[in-house]
Structures are given as C-alpha cells and as structure tokens.
Amino acid sequence: MEEESDTRKINNSFLREHNYATEADIISTVEFNSSGELLATGDKGGRVVVFQREQESKSQPQRRGEYNVYSTFQSHEPEFDYLKSLEIEEKINKIKWLPQQNAAYFLLSTNDKTVKLWKISERDKRPEGYNLKDDDGRIRDPSTITSLRVPVLQPMDLMVEATARRVFSNAHMYHINSISVNSDYQTYISTDDLRVNLWNLEITDRSFNIVDIKPANMEELTEVITSAEFHPQQCHTFAYSSSKGSIRLCDMREAALCDKHCKYFEEPEDPSTRSFFSEIISSISDVKFSHNGRYLMTRDYLTVKVWDLQMENKPLETYQ
Amino acid sequence: MLGRGVKRKWSCLEELEAEARPAAAEKERDEKEGQGDEDGFLVGPSKSAMNHLQQRQLVLGLCMEKLQSYQAGMELSLRRSVLLINTLRQIQEDMQSDETGTSETLLNHTDSCLLREDMQVTCPGCTEEDGDSLSPPLSPEFPSQEANSSPDQQKSLPAAAINTFSEAVNAMGYLSDLALDDIFEDIDTSMYETSELPSAWSAGSLWPISVSLWTDEDVKMRPPSLPSAGSLQSRLMDLNELDHIMEILVQS
Numbered sequence: 001m002e003e004e005s006d007t008r009k010i011n012n013s014f015l016r017e018h019n020y021a022t023e024a025d026i027i028s029t030v031e032f033n034s035s036g037e038l039l040a041t042g043d044k045g046g047r048v049v050v051f052q053r054e055q056e057s058k059s060q061p062q063r064r065g066e067y068n069v070y071s072t073f074q075s076h077e078p079e080f081d082y083l084k085s086l087e088i089e090e091k092i093n094k095i096k097w098l099p100q101q102n103a104a105y106f107l108l109s110t111n112d113k114t115v116k117l118w119k120i121s122e123r124d125k126r127p128e129g130y131n132l133k134d135d136d137g138r139i140r141d142p143s144t145i146t147s148l149r150v151p152v153l154q155p156m157d158l159m160v161e162a163t164a165r166r167v168f169s170n171a172h173m174y175h176i177n178s179i180s181v182n183s184d185y186q187t188y189i190s191t192d193d194l195r196v197n198l199w200n201l202e203i204t205d206r207s208f209n210i211v212d213i214k215p216a217n218m219e220e221l222t223e224v225i226t227s228a229e230f231h232p233q234q235c236h237t238f239a240y241s242s243s244k245g246s247i248r249l250c251d252m253r254e255a256a257l258c259d260k261h262c263k264y265f266e267e268p269e270d271p272s273t274r275s276f277f278s279e280i281i282s283s284i285s286d287v288k289f290s291h292n293g294r295y296l297m298t299r300d301y302l303t304v305k306v307w308d309l310q311m312e313n314k315p316l317e318t319y320q
Numbered sequence: 321m322l323g324r325g326v327k328r329k330w331s332c333l334e335e336l337e338a339e340a341r342p343a344a345a346e347k348e349r350d351e352k353e354g355q356g357d358e359d360g361f362l363v364g365p366s367k368s369a370m371n372h373l374q375q376r377q378l379v380l381g382l383c384m385e386k387l388q389s390y391q392a393g394m395e396l397s398l399r400r401s402v403l404l405i406n407t408l409r410q411i412q413e414d415m416q417s418d419e420t421g422t423s424e425t426l427l428n429h430t431d432s433c434l435l436r437e438d439m440q441v442t443c444p445g446c447t448e449e450d451g452d453s454l455s456p457p458l459s460p461e462f463p464s465q466e467a468n469s470s471p472d473q474q475k476s477l478p479a480a481a482i483n484t485f486s487e488a489v490n491a492m493g494y495l496s497d498l499a500l501d502d503i504f505e506d507i508d509t510s511m512y513e514t515s516e517l518p519s520a521w522s523a524g525s526l527w528p529i530s531v532s533l534w535t536d537e538d539v540k541m542r543p544p545s546l547p548s549a550g551s552l553q554s555r556l557m558d559l560n561e562l563d564h565i566m567e568i569l570v571q572s
Contacts, residue, residue, distance in 0.1 A: 174398055193398040222406055224399045243399055276379040276414075279406045283399070 033097040033105065039067055040107055042092025046076035048109055048162075050120060071120050073162035076111040088113050094179050096188070098201075106165070108188065112175040115190050117166035117201065125153040171197050171207045178227045178286075184235040191228040194221075196240060198252075210258050211240060211250065227286050233293045237262075241298055245282035249309065265296070265312045267305070373418075376411055383408050 024045030031040050039051040051067035079088040090111055098106040104121040129151045132140055174192035181188045189210070190197050196211035211228075215221055228240035236252045248261035269278065281301035288297045295316070296307040305315035383404045389396065 177399075221402060224402050226399065243403055276376060276407060276411060279410060280403050283403060 028091050029094050031095040031097060031107075033107075034099060038070065038097070038105060040095045040097065040109075042075065042095050042109055044089075044091040046074055046078070046090030046092060046111065048073055048075045048092060048095065048107075048118070050105075050107075050160075071160040071162055073118070075109045075116060075118065075164075076114065079113070093176055096179050096181050098181055099185055101185075108179050108181065110176050110179050110190065113169065113172055115168040115176070115179060115199070116164050117168075118162050119165045120160060120162045123159045123161060124156060126156040127151045128154045166201065166204050168199055168204050168207070171199075177225070178229070180229040180238065182230045182235050183233055187235075189228055189230065189238060191225055191240065193224040196225065196228050196238075196258075208256070210252060210256070212257065212259060226284050229287055229289055231293050232289050232291060239287055239289070239296060241284035241287040243283040244279075245284055245300060247284065247287055247296060247298060247307065263309065263312050265307050265315075267314050376414060379407065380411050383411070 022045075024043060024047075026044045027041050028044055029042040032038070033040070037053050039053075041049050041051070043049070048071075049069060050071040052070035054066045054068060075092060076090040078090040080086075081088055088111065092109050092111055094108075094110050096108045098108065098117075100106075104119050107118050107120070109116055109118060128135055129149050131145060131148055131151075132142070134140055168190070172190065172192045172195070174194055176190050176192050178191045179188060180191075186202075187198055187200050190199065190207075191211075194212065194214040195209055197207040198210050199207045211225070213223065213225060222244070224243045226241050226243055228238055231237035231239070237249065238252070239247055239249045241247045244266075246264060246266040249263035249265070250258035250260075251262045252258055254260065254262070269282070284298045284300050286299045289295070290297065294309055296309060298305050298307065298315075302320060304319040306317040306319075307315045387396065387401065387404050387408075
C-alpha cells in the first residue's frame with residue numbers, strides 16, 4: 001500500500017511538472033457513482049481511471065473529499081473499420097455506473113461503436129497452501145506429497161481488478177453519444193446520432209431499436225439525436241434531445257418503435273436574437289432527469305435549462 | 321483550425337463576431353479607396369448591412385472550410401455535418417431574401433465568386449476549375465479525397481443524378497448502408513475516356529449536400545443559380561447514370 005501511494009505521487013507530479021500528458025490523456029467523460037464514493041473518468045486513449053474518495057479519518061479530517069486513484073484499466077482499443085476505411089476511435093464517450101448490488105462495482109463504458117460492461121472488484125486475500133501447486137504456481141509432483149492440507153486465505157496487499165464482463169457491439173452505424181441504465185436494472189439504452197437501441201445487460205448479441213429518426217432520404221436529414229436518458233423511476237419512459245434544441249419524451253409501452261413522442265419540449269426561438277449561429281448554439285449536448293423524475297435539465301452551447309415535464313412550451317428556468 | 325480533442329474556449333463564438341466587425345470595417349476602407357468619392361454615400365447607410373454581409377460571408381467561409389476538412393483526413397461527425405449544413409441553408413435563405421429584386425445573373429455571379437473563392441482557398445488539390453463560368457458552383461460535388469485513392473472515396477466524387485448523389489452523400493459521411501465497393505467492383509473502366517464535362521464537375525467540393533437538398537420540390541428554397549444547374553442536371557440525367565459516374569472517376 002505504501003508502495004502504491006508512492007508510485008501514485010510520482011506519477012501525478014511527474015506528469016504535471018514535465019508536461020508528459022499527451023493527447024491520449026485528455027479526459028473525455030466523467031461520472032460519479034450513485035453514492036459519490038467513486039469517480040470514473042474516461043480519456044481519449046480508451047482508458048478508464050476510477051478514483052475513490054478518501055476515507056474519513058479523525059487524524060486528517062481535511063482530507064475527506066479528496067479522491068485517490070482506485071483502478072486504471074484499458075477499456076477500449078482503437079479499431080479499424082475495413083468496410084469504410086475509417087478508424088474507430090478508442091476515446092471513451094460515456095461512462096455510466098450500475099447500481100451497486102454486491103461488493104463489486106459495475107460500470108458501462110462506451111466509445112463510438114461498442115459498449116462494455118466492466119466489473120471492478122477488490123482482492124485483499126489470497127489462498128495459500130494448495131496441495132498440487134506451489135505458492136509460486138508450479139505444479140507439484142504428486143508422488144512427493146506426503147500429507148494433505150487445507151488451503152488458507154491469507155491477507156495480501158489490496159488489488160483492484162477490472163474485468164470486462166460483456167461486450168455489446170455491432171449495433172450502431174453512427175457514433176454512440178450516450179448510454180443510460182434503466183431503473184429496472186436489467187436494461188439500458190445506447191444512443192447514436194440517429195437511433196436509440198435497447199439492450200438487456202445479460203444479452204450481448206441482440207438489441208432492440210426503439211427510436212429511429214433516419215429519413216428515407218438522407219439528404220432530408222436536418223436533425224440528429226444528441227443524448228438520451230431513462231426516467232429515474234419509470235422504466236418505460238425515456239427522453240432524448242436533438243441538435244435543434246428540442247427534447248422528446250417517449251413511452252415504450254405505446255409501440256415497439258417509439259418514433260412518436262409523448263411530449264415535445266421546445267422553446268420557440270426569439271426572432272430578435274436570431275443569428276447565423278442560432279442553429280449551432282441551440283443544439284443540446286446533454287439531458288438529465290431530476291432525481292424525483294419531475295424535471296429535466298438540458299444544456300446547449302450557451303445555456304442550461306430546467307424543464308417541468310408537465311410544461312412543454314418553455315423551460316422553468318434558464319441559466320446563462 | 322484546432323485539431324480534434326483540443327478544447328476551444330466558449331468565447332470563441334464572441335471572437336468570431338468580433339472578427340467580423342473589423343473585417344467589415346477593413347472591407348469598407350478598401351472599397352472606399354478603390355471606388356472613390358461617388359461611392360462614399362454607400363458607406364453610411366449600408367454600414368450595418370456590410371457588417372451583416374461580412375459576417376455572413378465569414379460564417380459561410382467557416383462552414384465550407386469545416387465541411388471540407390473531411391477531405392483533409394479529419395472525420396466529420398454526423399452531428400457537425402448536419403449543423404453546418406443547416407447553417408449554410410440559413411445563409412442561403414438570407415442571401416436570397418437579401419437579393420430578391422436583383423437580377424438572377426447577378427446573384428449567380430456573386431454566389432459563384434464567393435463559392436469559387438472558397439474552392440480555391442480550401443481545395444488546393446482542385447484541377448481546372450476556371451472553366452465554364454456559368455457552371456453552377458452549386459453542382460453536386462464532393463470532397464475529393466486526394467490523399468486516399470481507395471475506390472470507396474473515389475465514389476464520393478461528383479455524381480450527377482440524385483440517387484447516385486445520395487450514395488455519394490452516404491459515402492461522404494452521412495454513412496453508407498451498403499458497401500459502395502460492391503457496386504463498382506466489376507466495372508471495366510478502360511473504355512471510358514475523359515469527356516469534356518464542365519470542369520466544375522470535377523473540381524473540388526462545394527455544396528455537396530446542399531444541392532441535393534435543393535433538388536427537392538420546394539422551389540422557394542432553390543437559389544436562382546439552380547436553373548443553370550437544373551439544365552445541366554437534366555442533360556446529364558439523360559445519359560446513362562453509371563456511364564457518367566465512371567467518366568468522372570476516370571477523369572480524376
């Protein structure tokens with residue numbers, strides 16, 4: 001543990017002072033888990049670094065609120081799409097934590113094309129005293145064994161391992177911009193520019209397309225999906241935002257394909273502020289439900305807006 | 321132009337607007353010197369119009385530049401493409417509403433100049449584009465991938481007909497549902513010679529998506545320059561579409 005923290009210190013300050021941070025270190029996404037104990041960051045190089053909040057201690061009360069590196073792993077690698085002769089970036093676009101159900105932590109991380117489910121678990125004990133194996137791992141010759149023993153779990157230095165448990169791929173033609181875990185803890189949605197797909201966390205070879213705004217003629221395309229999120233309590237409701245500054249609320253019970261929205265939130269444009277940039281700055285980059293599920297928060301280039309789900313024609317609050 | 325992943329400050333937007341003002345002021349000064357006193361009267365009342373025009377031209381240039389960055393090897397995401405093209409459309413509408421009343425040829429020429437300028441600036445790889453002056457700058461052209469000679473990108477070059485155009489649209493970045501390689505795999509190109517197509521067809525990109533959008537039924541959206549594009553298009557549509565594509569491919 002002592003060693004680890006020294007290494008950490010060396011890495012952190014060395015990188016900063018010597019400008020060794022490269023483009024791959026640029027952080028592309030950040031996400032706290034539900035308790036706030038863990039903070040996951042994804043970077044352009046496809047790595048995920050998870051930070052853990054410092055434990056409260058009476059001797060150093062001011063250190064609470066500091067986060068230390070907990071785990072680092074390579075989530076995505078760059079790939080090459082041979083069909084289109086394009087490289088698929090390994091940059092992590094979004095990370096979402098799953099609700100914690102046991103001692104291990106689970107998170108979903110995605111790049112442009114593939115979503116992965118990672119399990120992060122701690123190991124602080126190691127079995128020792130196998131009969132057929134040395135402690136080094138070498139196989140013992142059975143003829144040399146004269147007595148049997150029961151392996152015992154011995155404490156060891158804390159090791160945090162990350163393993164990929166599921167890989168959800170080949171479902172998106174366009175770049176994935178967001179993922180959202182459902183309140184049923186069984187499904188999640190992944191969203192690209194034109195489509196939203198519904199997955200079951202257990203099943204990797206199939207997904208359902210629930211929103212498709214691709215026009216029959218691509219030349220008529222004027223709007224893309226920028227983000228989507230499930231309602232925090234209603235597992236059948238989700239919302240998605242568009243590049244034109246509108247948000248649509250959909251109910252999955254209505255139809256298999258939720259192209260028809262239940263609610264449509266858009267603030268009419270003020271003609272006096274219209275400029276050549278109006279289109280670009282109205283594009284919503286992110287949408288989030290409030291914890292109680294009654295409000296929506298959206299962010300476009302210059303403002304943050306809070307919407308009441310009951311009122312579609314204008315936001316409750318606008319922050320500039 | 322910043323590379324991917326490099327953050328731009330949000331004040332970049334304000335900088336753009338700030339740039340537009342001095343640029344407009346500069347242009348005024350130049351014009352004043354060039355035209356002499358009799359045009360002095362233009363400066364006063366049209367000052368705000370100048371700023372607007374300058375800003376419009378600036379934004380137009382920026383959008384073209386960004387759209388064409390695709391050919392420089394930078395992949396343009398669908399969201400960015402759509403936003404840029406919507407902005408371009410808005411500019412076009414603005415141009416149209418400004419110029420209603422002036423003759424069609426004037427706008428055509430203005431458009432051509434503006435867009436040809438951009439072409440020269442941003443398409444170093446373009447060949448003879450000074451040909452037919454009436455050749456519509458808004459011809460359905462595509463970012464030619466000079467660096468890349470793969471058949472896939474070659475197909476993104478000028479396509480005359482609308483459906484081949486949409487295939488090219490897909491190839492450019494609006495994504496392809498099908499592998500374009502398959503279509504052209506077995507076609508023998510040796511029999512097709514370089515024809516005397518208007519040079520503008522083979523020149524670099526301009527309004528790749530835009531023209532296809534304006535071939536919609538909505539006549540109001542069409543720029544006045546389209547009639548000439550239309551006549552060319554109808555001529556070309558008479559040809560065998562596939563033959564035409566191959567001519568272009570071979571020509572490049």
